[in-house]
Structures are given as structure tokens and as C-alpha cells.
Amino acid sequence: MNQIVVEDQVSVTIGDDQIPCATSGSNEIDSDGLEFVVKNGLAKIQESSLEDFIIRTSFFSGMGQNSGLAKKTKIVAIHKNLNSSWSGKARAQSFQVFSKAVADKCGGDANVKYAWYGAASDEISDIVMHGFSWCLKADGNRDCSRHSISLSPAKFSFDSVLSSEVDENGLGLLLLCRVILGKQEVVTADSNQFHPSSPEFDSSVDDLSAPRKYIVWSPYMNSHILPCYIISFEAPYLRVFLASLICASFRLQRISRGKYHQA
Numbered sequence: 001m002n003q004i005v006v007e008d009q010v011s012v013t014i015g016d017d018q019i020p021c022a023t024s025g026s027n028e029i030d031s032d033g034l035e036f037v038v039k040n041g042l043a044k045i046q047e048s049s050l051e052d053f054i055i056r057t058s059f060f061s062g063m064g065q066n067s068g069l070a071k072k073t074k075i076v077a078i079h080k081n082l083n084s085s086w087s088g089k090a091r092a093q094s095f096q097v098f099s100k101a102v103a104d105k106c107g108g109d110a111n112v113k114y115a116w117y118g119a120a121s122d123e124i125s126d127i128v129m130h131g132f133s134w135c136l137k138a139d140g141n142r143d144c145s146r147h148s149i150s151l152s153p154a155k156f157s158f159d160s161v162l163s164s165e166v167d168e169n170g171l172g173l174l175l176l177c178r179v180i181l182g183k184q185e186v187v188t189a190d191s192n193q194f195h196p197s198s199p200e201f202d203s204s205v206d207d208l209s210a211p212r213k214y215i216v217w218s219p220y221m222n223s224h225i226l227p228c229y230i231i232s233f234e235a236p237y238l239r240v241f242l243a244s245l246i247c248a249s250f251r252l253q254r255i256s257r258g259k260y261h262q263a
Contacts, residue, residue, distance in 0.1 A: 042079040042128070042230060052078055055176060055229060062116070062157030069237060073161075076171070076232040081128060091131055095178070095226040102182040102202055102224075111181040111202075115151035115214050116174055117227075118164035124173040128230065132221040147194035148204075149221045151179060151214045159212060161235065170236030179203075179214055180224040187215055195219065 045052045055078055063070035083092040103110035119127075126133060132149055152159040157174070166172040182202025187193055189206070195217050196202065203224070204215035216224050 043082055045078040045080055045229070051080070055231065058114075058154050058176075059157045059174075059231065059233075062152075062155050063161070064156070064158055069158075069235070072237045073233055073235045076234055078232075079230045081227050081229065087130070091222060092226060094223050095180070098220075098223045099180055102180050106182050106202075111183070113179050113181055113214065114154040114228075115177055115179045116154065116157050116160035117149070117151045117177055117225075118160035118162070118172070118174050120165040121167065121171075121173050124175060124230065127175065127227060132225065134218055147218055149216045149218070149225060151177060151216070151225070153211055153214060156212055161233075166235055170234050172233055172235060174231040174233065175227045176229040176231060178226045178228055179216060180220075181214060184208065184211075 045055070056075055059075060060070055060073075063073070081088070083089050099110045099112060117127075134146065152163075154176075160174055161172070164172040164174060180202065183200060184203050184205045185197060185201040186206070186208055187204040193204075196204075203217070203220075205211035206213040206215075
């Protein structure tokens with residue numbers, strides 16, 4: 001038996017084989033309107049299950065002070081990534097190998113955590129099917145490279161909800177992943193760093209004592225991150241909320257520029 005703990009909030013004992021999140025659970029496959037769910041043989045988690053309870057609890061408690069938005073947000077379905085394809089099995093086995101290697105390097109503890117990742121539905125689909133990519137679609141459909149993957153700790157699901165993109169019906173997707181963090185170092189937002197500063201470190205955070213971001217460098221994104229669950233949620237007011245944040249930021253910038261010119 002393997003004790004699955006979601007960042008000290010809720011813990012539940014779930015039977016696992018050697019590869020966490022790759023086995024157990026219902027074998028029922030239900031698309032809920034998501035084509036890639038069927039293509040990849042993802043298993044829908046039953047709402048009465050302990051897995052469903054722990055994930056829902058973590059998701060909504062991670063909305064923090066944004067209780068108004070949380071009340072208007074609904075989890076439509078939770079699917080487990082069974083890693084049933086040959087490439088999925090390879091990624092899951094690679095995660096196990098690197099977990100052991102980092103644990104050996106760090107004195108027995110690989111510092112594996114659960115973390116959220118939010119993105120557009122197309123990117124989530126590509127990640128489940130092919131793994132994380134070095135390239136992202138930028139404005140104007142131009143491809144751009146990225147040096148790292150940023151994930152939110154389990155108790156800050158709201159940050160990843162903001163990073164997701166809901167469609168015209170307010171439907172969005174999140175990944176709940178296991179992440180090998182190992183020994184961490186701080187990287188500031190304005191840093192040009194694109195790999196660990198030394199072999200001593202395995203990943204980065206924005207703050208060691210109270211991290212809001214786990215940063216995994218691109219060379220390790222498919223060996224140190226294992227997508228375990230896909231959460232489909234409805235947040236019809238998310239676009240309005242984001243628009244209000246943008247407007248507030250714009251007003252603050254105008255006020256700041258006005259004070260600067262007056263000075």
C-alpha cells in the first residue's frame with residue numbers, strides 16, 4: 001500500500017503497484033466530451049471514491065481566499081492517467097528510475113510532491129499524449145521555446161486555474177502531477193537561468209520557505225514530472241475575473257505613470 005498525501009491537507013491510503021498513479025481505480029472510460037480521454041484510455045474516477053474526495057478537497061481548498069470564484073466553480077470529472085500506451089509506460093518507468101536516482105543523491109529523499117499544472121486544453125491533450133514540449137505557441141501562432149515548467153503546489157490550485165484557458169462554455173482543464181523536486185534553489189522572476197546553477201540542485205522555487213511555484217528545468221520536464229490526473233472543471237466567471245484583474249493592473253500602471261510624471 002502506498003500513502004498518497006496531498007501536501008499535508010488530506011491523506012488517504014490507495015493501493016498502487018510499482019508505478020504511482022499508473023494503476024488501480026476504475027477501468028471505466030468516459031470521455032465527458034474530451035476526445036483525448038478516449039484516445040489515451042484514461043479512466044474516470046468515481047465520485048464516491050477516496051481518490052475523488054482527496055483531489056476535490058485539495059482543489060477547492062487551494063482556491064484560498066477566492067471563495068466567491070470557488071463557489072461558482074464546479075469539477076465536472078476527474079480522469080486518471082493509466083499510462084497504458086508504450087510511451088506512457090516508458091515515461092512512468094523513467095519517473096520511477098529518476099525518483100530513485102535523486103533519492104540516492106539526496107540522502108534517501110527525492111522530495112516528490114503533488115503539483116497542479118494549468119494550460120489550454122490543446123496543450124493538456126498534447127502533454128498526456130506525448131509529454132511536455134520545449135515549444136509553445138506564442139502570439140501570432142509563432143513557436144517559442146521555454147526553459148522551464150512552472151507548477152503550483154497542491155495547496156495553491158488557484159494559481160494553476162488562472163494559468164488555464166477556459167473555452168466559451170467556461171470549461172477548463174488542470175493536470176495534477178507528481179514532481180521530483182530533490183534539492184531546490186531559489187530563482188527570481190527576472191532570472192535568465194535555464195538550468196540548475198550547479199549539480200547540487202535538482203529544481204527551483206520562487207521561495208524556499210513558502211513556495212508558490214515549483215520550477216522544473218526543460219531537460220528534466222519529462223523525467224521529473226508525471227501527470228497523474230486530468231481535472232475537468234467549469235468556471236464560467238473565470239474570464240470575467242481575469243478581465244477584472246487585467247483592468248485593475250492597467251489602472252495601477254496608469255496611476256503609477258501619472259505619479260512618475262508629476263514627480
